[in-house]
Amino acid sequence: MASVTIEQVIKRYGDTQVMHGVDLDIQDGEFVVFVGPSGCGKSTLLRMIAGLEDISDGTIEIGGTVVNEVAPAKRGVAMVFQTYALYPHMTVYNNMAFGLKQAKMDKAEIDKRVRAAGEILHITDYLERTPKALSGGQRQRVAIGRAIVREPEVFLFDEPLSNLDAALRVQTRLEIARLHKRLGTTMIYVTHDQVEAMTLADKIVVLRDGRVEQVGAPVDLYERPKNTFVAQFIGSPKMNFFAPSALAATAPADLRGGSEDALLVGIRPEHLRVCEPSEAIVTARLDLIENLGEHVLAHMVATDGTEFIAKMETLPEGADTSAMQFTAAPERVHRFDKASGLRQ
Amino acid sequence: MSDRTLPRLLQTPAVLLLLVWMLVPLGMTLFFSFIRYVLNSLRRPEWTSPSIDNWRGFGNYQFVWNNDGFWLAIYNSVFIVTSIVVFTVIFGLAIAILVNRSFPGRGIVRVLLISPFFVMPAVNAVLWINMILDPVLGLQGIAVAGLNEMIDGLRDFPVLGGFFSLWPELSPISFRATQTSAYAVIIMVTWQWTPFAVLIFMTSLQSEDQQQKEAAILDGAGKWSMFRNLTLPHLGRPIAIVVMIQAIFHLSLYAEIEIVSRGNGNKNLPYLIGEFATNNIGAASAAGIFAVILANVIAIFLLRMVGKTLMD
Ligand SMILES: Nc1ncnc2c1ncn2[C@@H]1O[C@H](COP(=O)(O)OP(=O)(O)O)[C@@H](O)[C@H]1O
Ligand SMILES: [Mg+2]
Numbered sequence: 001m002a003s004v005t006i007e008q009v010i011k012r013y014g015d016t017q018v019m020h021g022v023d024l025d026i027q028d029g030e031f032v033v034f035v036g037p038s039g040c041g042k043s044t045l046l047r048m049i050a051g052l053e054d055i056s057d058g059t060i061e062i063g064g065t066v067v068n069e070v071a072p073a074k075r076g077v078a079m080v081f082q083t084y085a086l087y088p089h090m091t092v093y094n095n096m097a098f099g100l101k102q103a104k105m106d107k108a109e110i111d112k113r114v115r116a117a118g119e120i121l122h123i124t125d126y127l128e129r130t131p132k133a134l135s136g137g138q139r140q141r142v143a144i145g146r147a148i149v150r151e152p153e154v155f156l157f158d159e160p161l162s163n164l165d166a167a168l169r170v171q172t173r174l175e176i177a178r179l180h181k182r183l184g185t186t187m188i189y190v191t192h193d194q195v196e197a198m199t200l201a202d203k204i205v206v207l208r209d210g211r212v213e214q215v216g217a218p219v220d221l222y223e224r225p226k227n228t229f230v231a232q233f234i235g236s237p238k239m240n241f242f243a244p245s246a247l248a249a250t251a252p253a254d255l256r257g258g259s260e261d262a263l264l265v266g267i268r269p270e271h272l273r274v275c276e277p278s279e280a281i282v283t284a285r286l287d288l289i290e291n292l293g294e295h296v297l298a299h300m301v302a303t304d305g306t307e308f309i310a311k312m313e314t315l316p317e318g319a320d321t322s323a324m325q326f327t328a329a330p331e332r333v334h335r336f337d338k339a340s341g342l343r344q
Numbered sequence: 345m346s347d348r349t350l351p352r353l354l355q356t357p358a359v360l361l362l363l364v365w366m367l368v369p370l371g372m373t374l375f376f377s378f379i380r381y382v383l384n385s386l387r388r389p390e391w392t393s394p395s396i397d398n399w400r401g402f403g404n405y406q407f408v409w410n411n412d413g414f415w416l417a418i419y420n421s422v423f424i425v426t427s428i429v430v431f432t433v434i435f436g437l438a439i440a441i442l443v444n445r446s447f448p449g450r451g452i453v454r455v456l457l458i459s460p461f462f463v464m465p466a467v468n469a470v471l472w473i474n475m476i477l478d479p480v481l482g483l484q485g486i487a488v489a490g491l492n493e494m495i496d497g498l499r500d501f502p503v504l505g506g507f508f509s510l511w512p513e514l515s516p517i518s519f520r521a522t523q524t525s526a527y528a529v530i531i532m533v534t535w536q537w538t539p540f541a542v543l544i545f546m547t548s549l550q551s552e553d554q555q556q557k558e559a560a561i562l563d564g565a566g567k568w569s570m571f572r573n574l575t576l577p578h579l580g581r582p583i584a585i586v587v588m589i590q591a592i593f594h595l596s597l598y599a600e601i602e603i604v605s606r607g608n609g610n611k612n613l614p615y616l617i618g619e620f621a622t623n624n625i626g627a628a629s630a631a632g633i634f635a636v637i638l639a640n641v642i643a644i645f646l647l648r649m650v651g652k653t654l655m656d
Contacts, residue, residue, distance in 0.1 A: 087574060
């Protein structure tokens with residue numbers, strides 16, 4: 001087990017710079033998720049930790065040692081790839097044993113480790129099969145098994161669930177969480193899916209265009225997003241934003257007041273609730289309703305034309321859908337600077 | 345009509361044509377191999393036309409079997425084919441892996457690499473035997489003469505000269521000689537067919553999964569281990585294809601052997617057949633049937649060996 005420290009890391013491909021000085025502290029045993037839209041540099045950062053990409057500038061430390069010049073296999077990391085990257089001509093057993101054989105480990109010890117990993121991941125029945133004869137979920141387990149047997153200091157996952165179907169994704173997500181609990185090893189996990197990030201992470205790192213936008217516990221990011229980007233990225237459906245002019249006359253003065261270009265008010269769909277006209281923050285008409293069974297998503301249009309979503313259990317009976325009033329608890333109302341997007 | 349009848353009917357002409365194409369020459373060869381049939385005979389003019397009356401049974405086969413050149417020809421056929429296949433696969437692999445990385449001018453290098461394949465076999469043989477391998481006028485002769493001259497010059501040095509005077513004069517190898525002509529054929533055909541192997545291996549290398557390699561790097565595999573465990577198995581099928589196609593092709597080598605030595609010492613089966621066929625069609629046909637048998641033996645052997653790779 002080891003901590004990982006990233007300092008001022010920069011990555012250039014030729015003339016184009018894709019990582020712009022990333023700083024990050026990952027504690028021993030922590031489950032850290034890199035999340036961000038496609039192309040933001042999550043994989044690049046992970047691959048630099050693994051040693052598959054050179055570090056253009058800055059340093060990466062694993063367990064207190066700078067690993068910039070250390071060979072990938074000597075960094076004590078193991079990686080699970082998005083495409084699994086199993087060795088197609090080897091049996092499942094040999095796929096898992098390959099790294100240990102390269103390290104000239106004792107045969108009996110290899111056998112012990114492979115079988116133990118097989119037990120954990122419930123793949124003992126397939127040990128003699130080749131990857132071709134496995135389903136996607138089974139291949140994913142083998143890929144994880146291949147990482148486990150090496151008993152690494154740090155596990156790296158690059159979008160490991162994105163090739164699985166929805167049901168399997170939820171199940172495997174749980175298993176990865178269980179695995180972390182069981183092994184207690186530092187894990188770094190890359191995904192573009194904020195649900196995976198929220199459910200798995202001890203700490204989420206939100207990336208955008210090669211920069212860290214915010215680092216924090218899932219709840220922190222949800223409750224106190226640093227800027228509009230994080231606010232929109234974390235949570236589903238996305239946070240609603242209102243200009244002061246979109247708000248009702250009854251809204252608190254500090255929201256309505258201030259200059260028009262200075263403020264952006266953010267309220268999550270699940271925090272909006274229907275209220276009396278006297279306490280309304282925003283007044284709107286119903287455009288469309290999506291019924292998801294456990295709750296409904298009401299697509300609303302505010303008086304000035306701003307579109308937003310309200311999430312509630314049911315639409316109040318007999319409500320006048322042409323003019324509905326919404327409010328939210330004061331601590332659920334986020335204020336952002338309109339120009340910079342920063343939280344006020 | 346059942347579901348399958350119509351497709352079968354539609355296939356019939358093609359299948360029939362192929363059968364006729366194969367069976368007629370094979371049937372004629374078989375027939376000729378069992379009769380006495382020569383192109384010229386003053387003593388027995390009746391043998392000059394193919395007729396069942398000239399039935400000879402297995403006489404032609406016996407004649408070929410006991411011919412001095414027959415076993416040498418079989419041995420040479422197998423030796424030449426095997427050597428060419430082994431060398432082209434080894435060189436093909438090495439070159440394909442080398443040019444698979446990116447470097448300036450890679451496009452041109454690739455085109456140049458392929459070009460030997462487009463030289464006519466006869467031209468290839470003439471160029472090699474006269475301009476490169478010739479012991480006097482070829483590159484080989486010039487190179488050996490140059491080396492000799494250089495060593496000669498070094499002999500005049502004090503002290504060191506004594507060492508060099510112990511060296512024997514190098515003599516160039518004559519590749520038209522009985523003992524060496526098969527090597528000449530192997531060299532020139534290997535040169536011509538290595539590009540074929542390179543071409544096939546290169547396309548296959550480009551489809552190799554890069555993440556597997558990265559996984560192997562993280563597993564601590566070195567270059568050789570990666571080649572052994574990932575690249576080579578990945579190339580299993582293309583190697584099988586290269587081996588099969590070449591084995592079938594090179595069993596019928598002719599032009600190179602004719603040009604290098606007129607079959608002196610390195611006749612293979614086709615060349616022997618050609619010699620018989622200058623007059624004795626019966627014997628040539630019997631030798632032809634032996635060639636068919638040899639080709640089938642090799643084909644079965646190869647299919648056993650590489651078939652598994654192809655079926656996977
Ligand atoms: N080999 C490369 N050469 C040039 N640019 C690259 C290379 N690999 C990635 N990039 C660029 O780096 C950025 C980050 O890529 P990546 O880390 O793969 O994003 P993510 O995994 O977050 O989707 C992208 O803009 C991508 O175009
Ligand atoms: Mg990625």
